[in-house]
Each structure stands twice: as structure tokens, then as C-alpha cells.
Amino acid sequence: MAALLTVENLSVTLPGPEGPLTIVDGVTYSVEPGTVFGVAGESGSGKTISALALLGLLPLGATVEGKALYDGRNLLALSKRELRDVRGREIAMVFQDPLTALHPMMSIGRQLSEHMRRHLGLSRQAARRRAGDLLGDVRIPDPAGALNAFPHQFSGGMRQRIAIAMALACEPKLLIADEPTTALDVTVQAGILRLLDDLRERMGLSVILITHDLGVMSSIAKTITVFYAGRVVEYGASSGVLRRPRHPYTRALLAALPHPETTGTAPLVSIPGSPPAAGRFPSGCSFHPRCAYAIESCTTDEPPLVERDGRRFACPVDPFRDAA
């Protein structure tokens, strides 16, 4: 099946106090249509910036290299006007904090309608009707009443649903969701995850789901790519990556999660050290200072992403090759 989005060698630098800082360093992946594609990583790994680059939402002074092929066009080479057409119509984005995505002074109905009228050219009535339908799609109770209400009258989970409705207003094919459930309670998060999965199934929506929570990833992502220090370190089917990780970082991330078996007795495992800040990425394999399996060549040679046993990962040492 032809990929919906293919990212090739994406690199992003942001202006720093003493020169440009590399945030994303040669990232390659592709998103299949109608699937949830997970981008996992800790804060500072470059996962959010790489997504913002696709939509041209980087801050002033940022430089971008590489290609992002969507529907035959390279998103990174589009003009501002062309990008504006793509944003919202083809590719939409949902952020962690729904409060900042919604205008506090405008009713929900008006925000949704204005958005649709501008992009789809609908009449006021048609837009309003469609707005009500959208709210129903995202399972907001009493959509008609909700149209007249304001963002502050809704809970965090409801606001996130509204933000998703706004993102879907112009029927995009791809939704980028950046930590969409991190700020929500666990039962509310479950609702949003089910909603996203439902939308994927009903509307064939593709989702790039960016999160540090591997549990969330496990529940809806079909493919996972793991980011570390601006690079992809592992990439493959989510069931495989989570059950039999091949890269030491992925394995360490999974080991750090509280496990039912170790309750009460053993302390929680954490990866020694902390993720490197932009501009201070170690040479060779960026993970080597924190890796228990690093050898001399790990400090000098940048490990390429190689495919083995149906998985792509960047670790020439490959210590878990025979692990269960």
C-alpha cells in the first residue's frame, strides 16, 4: 500500500545563543493510510519539532532539510500559501493543552463554523449543521447545546474532543496529535484513545501520535518509531517493538515502567543519567553514555538504521538479538 506520508532525512535546527542547534538529525519514516503511527521519546528527543516541521510551524530562524512527501508533494518545499492550504485541509494538528487551541471568547459553534466557512466555503447554516455533526462524531453529549457554549464550560477531556472536532472539520487525511492525553485523567484518556481509534476505523483517518507514554502507544499505535536525541533509534510494528525491543534505549524505557511483578520489593529501574540537551548530543551513538552495552566504536561511529528481522534499529552491537 502506498504510504500517505514519507519523511526522508528530515533535519531541523533551531537558533541558539551561540549558533544553530540541531534538534532533529536525519529522521526517516513513513505513515501508512488509515493507521495510527506512534512517535515515542522523552522530552527533548525532537519528536514534537519533527512534526511541527511538517506543517511549517517552526519558530523564526529554524532551518529544515530533507523531504516530506505527501500526496506527491514535498511539504518542506511548499510556499507559505500552499502550506496554508495543506494545514487544516489535508493535515491537521491537535496539541496537549486544549485550552490554548480554543478561543476563550468565542462560542464553540462559532469557532467551528468560522473555521469551516473559511476553508470549505460553506454557508452559515451548512457550517453550523456540520459543526453539530462533528461534535456528535467526537461524542460530545448534547451537541446542539454545546454549540452555544464556551470553552471554559467544558472539562479538559471535552475540550480535547472539541479540539479534535475542529481538527477534523475540513476532513483532513492525516491528524498529528502531540501528547493529546498527557494532561488528562486516565479514564478520560481512555475515552480519547477509543475515539481516535474509532475515527481511524470509520473515516480512514491516519494519525501520527506523539507521546512519551508507552502504554498509550501500545493501545492504539500500529507502528512505532522511537526517537532519541533527534534520531530514530528503533522503528517497526508496535507489538514487536514493545515485546521484543532490539535497541538498548527502547529496552531501557520499557524496563523503567513499573511492573506488577516487581511491586513493593524491587526499586523502580531508571536509565542512569538524563537525555542530552540540544547542542550537546554525544558523538557517535548519542545513547552511548547511558548504555550498558556500548563499545569503543559506539563513541565514534554514528550507527545507521538497519533492517533486521522485520525491524529497523540503530545499534550495531544488537545485544538482544537472541533475547526472548
Add this chain to the structure above:
Amino acid sequence: MSVLELNDVEVVYERRGREPVPAVAGATLTVEPGQIVGLVGESGCGKSTLARAAVGLMPARSGAIVFEGHRVTPLSRRARPRELVRLQMVFQNPFSSLNPRRTIGSQIADGLVAAGGGRRGNSEPIAELLERVGLPETAADRYPHQFSGGQRQRVAIARALAANPSVIVLDEPLSSLDASAQAQIANLLTELARTLDLGLLLISHDLAIVRHTADAVSVMYLGEIVESGPTSDVWETPLHPYTEALIAAVPHADGEGTLPLALPGEVPDPAQPPPGCRFHPRCPYSFDRCETEHPSLVAIAGERRAACWLHEAGGPVVTPSAQAAAI
């Protein structure tokens, strides 16, 4: 004998110009020496308010809060009574819980003074405390902004420890930290509780960490404690339907691709709770009694308690689904 006891505590939250909100409507829990008690619940359940009332930062409208046999009185302009100083608190935000204009050492020294020491000649005890929480002794002369979130939280813990506490209430101490720091601080807390025989009341929305760290857990919903008991028991056979839903909603990183179960409906306004059992509108097992009569937290088999009409006091431990099927 419990070192901290909360009995049917009610806390009302004043709002300027609007009606007061009954944030906690009768909560009961205890902390034994050396025991880590987890208090879990989602936004708006009142757990943070309860934590603040437990240490005296907020007044309780009714109910008893007893620490080492003394009543916990809310703070007035006067200094806190000496007998309460061994009841300390660690806050959620490590950035706002340390004074940016004072050195780490002087803030920890506050704790030593509270425990009865003087202000001079404190460098050794301060160094010891810093070492105990895993920070170098040079940290004493530095300022908070020079440290990361995880390190600041360690300082906050050291400050609380300086007062030689027997109970520390921790209000979401891990939420503002990244994954590595969370694990490290959780381990530190466990170790301190064991070695110092320190009672901890750990408030958190992160069920996985509470499950791993806490000996006993209390589950809160809309201002009430709906279930309590030993952590592993509560996890394996939850008695209250809300606990069951909470556990089922946690996604697992097992690669199975199972979607967590969602709880229908929304948390009601605490100012206007549903009649009868507060959880009944969202409960999959509710029946007629639930809509009219309010269940209280009763003992069910050993140390387990639940506030649910599906169970009878002192009755057998049965999961809500099994119980509901039997009815």
C-alpha cells in the same frame, strides 16, 4: 496505633463571590508508622484539598484529624503548635515550593530549627540530610534555580526530613518530573519510609507508581473515599466499581494493542453531587438502592473497605461484576 488519623473529614473550599464548594465530603483514612499510604483519584476528587487539610493548611469543616494523638488545628497567624511539627508536607511543584531568594542550606535549616535545633553550626546535619536524599553537600550554598526539577524535589524532601517527621504528606510529588526523576524519587521515598519508619501519605493520579510504591491505597471519587485496603488486594480484586473502572482504564505497554476501557459520563459538579451513591450515574452495576441511599465506607473482610451497596459489611470479597451478576 496510627500516627495520622482522618475521621469523616469534611472540607469546604471558599470561593470569592461564589458558593463554597464542598471539596471533601467525609473522608476517613489512617497512616501507620512506616506505612506508605497512597491516595488516588482523578481531577476534582478532592485529594489535594484533603492533603492540605490533613496538615492544617486548610480548615476542616467537620470531622477529626489526629496526629500522634493531637488534634491538627488549621494554621493561624501564630506559629504552628510544636507537637504538629513532625507532620510535614512535600508539594507538587518543585519550582514554587522552594524560596528562590534563599540558599538550599538555609531552607533546610528551617527544618532543623523546627525540630528544636539552633540556626548555627548546622552545616553537618545539613550535609547529612543532603547526602540522605542523594545530593552533594556543596548544594547547601546554592540557590534553587541552579537545580533541576528532580533535584529540587529532593531538596524539598530534605527540608521536610530536617524536622524529624513521623509523617510526610506528599501532594503529587512526582507529577512535574520526567520519567527518570520519577523513578528515582519514588525509590528514595520507599527507602526513607523503610529505614526511618516514616509514614507517608502519597497523593497521586499515577496509578502505576502508587501500585508499585504504596502498602495501602485509598481511592477517592467526588470528595469521598470509596475504597481502601492493601494495595495488591485492591488491585487484584477491586471492590468498588469506580476502582474497577480506574484500573481498567490504565493502558499497558505490552504490545497487545488492547484499548483501555473508558468510563462513560463526566465527573459531576462537587457542589451538586448526585443523590444516593455519588457514582451511581456512571456505574455499570447500579440498581434502585444506589439512587436513593448513600453507602458509607464499611469494612469488608479484614482491612478492606468499600462504600458500595453491592457488598455487605464483613461479607466476602467479590468483584463488582461477579456481585452484580449474582443479584
Add this chain to the structure above:
Amino acid sequence: MTSTPAQLPVRYRFRVRRRRPGAARPIWRQPLAIIGMLIAAVWIVVAIFAPLIAPSDPLAQNFPPFLHPSGAHLFGTDELGRDIFSRVVYGTRLTLPLALLLVSLSMLIGGLLGMVAGYFRSWVDGTVMRLTDLVFAFPAIILAMVVTASLGPSIRNAVLALVVVSWPTYARVVRGLVMSTGDTEFVQASRLLGSSARQALFRDVLPNVIGPVIVLATLDLSNAILLLSGLSFLGLGAQPPSPEWGAMVATGTDYFQNWWMSTFPGLAIFTAVLAFNFLGDSLRDIFDPRSAAGGPRG
């Protein structure tokens, strides 16, 4: 698996020296601050060494009147034959100390009232706030004029009047800071450790209040210079023959064709106000609690 990482030398991909995020640039790197400090320093030096710098007695009417600026009289002479340069130089001994006095008194009185209002709240707060509202209801210069005029025009009464007009700003700022800092978690922690509200006020709250107040005071200094000169310009402050800059500008307006009579005192006011303004701005950056530096020790 809890293995420790291999002990390998860590080399970095890019050698970048990073400034702590959010830290303000050190004061010697900000051009405005340097200019401000230099000019302010110049004026302060002039004030201290006035007798050595001024060529003649500011009150001596020894020279021919209305002389153009020249080598002998850098700023020319005024209508009574006094050397303007000497008068401007001696003027620093009036304006600067008085402005400082004005700011200090306002800061002290306003700060105290604000602190009391923020600490006790209840009716004390209400009273202080209504008083500030009362003062704020009037335009500063008008109120100052009324007070000075009723007390009698003199430099002492001008300072008094301006203190009346200036204290509310400090009261408001200090009250706000005391209240917001008082609600922070580190103050709560301090209270839990057994400090009384008063001890917490002095040990925890005030150190966080002083920074912004000092910034306000420095900026206010330039305002004070302006107000003092303004009142003197209107004849309500310094009385003749005092060499006060504002009064000199006023006299100069009667003799417009002798441009040097107003211009040089005016320039003096202008540069002094500007200098303290720049200084205050850069001090604010240093004291900004949002920067990682957050204070002079940072």
C-alpha cells in the same frame, strides 16, 4: 536489568557553550545600561565635586547678563549676570539629593503601608486601598500643585507634596507582592515548619519583594527628577535664587531669544531622567524572577 553504563569517554558532536536558559545577559553586556550608568555617574560626580567643577559662585551676579556661551562661560550668563554653567553644576546638589529623598520617603511610607495591607488583609487592606484610590483619582502634578500651593511654595513643601502623590504606587506594588508571595508554597512550607506569619513575612516574603521595589524606585528616580523640576518650573518648588534646573528653565522662557538660558538646564533634566530610566530598565531585567538568574546572586 540494572547494569551500569560502560565507562567510555564521552565526546560531543557539537561543542556549544550554552547560557542557562532564561538567564539575563550580564549588565555589562547591555548597551543601554552602560550608557545609563555612565551618565548617572557623571551627574553624581558633578554633584559631589560641584565646588571644584563650577568656575564661579552660582549666586554671584558678577558678570554681564545675557552673554552667549563661550570659552569663559560655557553655558553663557543669565538675566542677572550669573554663570549658567556654575548654576547647572550646583543644581545637581539640589535635584539629585532631593529626588533621592523623595523616592526613599515614598518607598518607605508606601512600602510599609502596602506591607501592612497585604499582611493583615481585612479592613486594614480596605482602608489603605481606598486611600490609594483617593490619591490616584487626581493627576499627580495637579495634586502636588494643590498641596504645595496650600503649604506655601518652597522646595521642602514640594518634596512633601510629591511624597503624598508617590507613596500609593509603592503601596500597591508591595501589597500585591506580599499577598501573592504569601500564597506561594514555599511560604506554606515555612509555616508548616513552625514559623509564625510574621517570621515568614520577614524571612520568606520580603526578600522576594525587595527586588521589584528597588527596580520601581530606580525608575521612579527619573520621574522624581521630572516632577521636582516641574514644580519648580511652575514656581511652586525651589524659589529664587536657588539654581534649580526647572526654575532656570522657567526663567529662560521669559527670554526666549537667549536660547542658552533654558536649553542647558533643560538638557540637564533630560539627560538625568534618561540615565536613570535606562538604569532602571536594566535593573529590572536583572531582578526579573522569571529569568533563571532571578536576582543579583543568580
